[in-house]
Amino acid sequence: MSTIQISSDVIRGCTDTIILYLLKESPSYAYALSKQIEEVSDGEYSLKETTLYSALTRLERSDYVSSYPQIAESGKKRTYYKITDAGLDYYRDKCKEWKFTRELVEKFVE
Secondary structure (H helix, E strand, O other), X not given: OOOOOOOHHHHHOOHHHHHHHHHHHOOEEHHHHHHHHHHHOOOOOOOOHHHHHHHHHHHHHOXXXXXXXXXXXXXXXEXXXXXXXHHHHXXXXXXXXXXXXXXXXXXXXX
């Protein structure tokens, strides 16, 4: 694991991109998304539950994701989230924005 801590200000702008990246692979529910984020980041990053739900609510209000209830094998009702066509466009835009931002900031990093 890295000893460098990413400030919350830096990563906050990437939360939507991270969530949409996972949802473009397949629909999922919040807890599974949280675990996937930890897994993909090799334990380097996790989203607090409140942050994750706030982001999902914001993305849904913007029509970037839609939600639907589904009964799990355990019988528990879960809310699943699915990326929309608008969400996929937004994800692509955020990726372009990130690439531009990274190139710009690298001009100032030694």
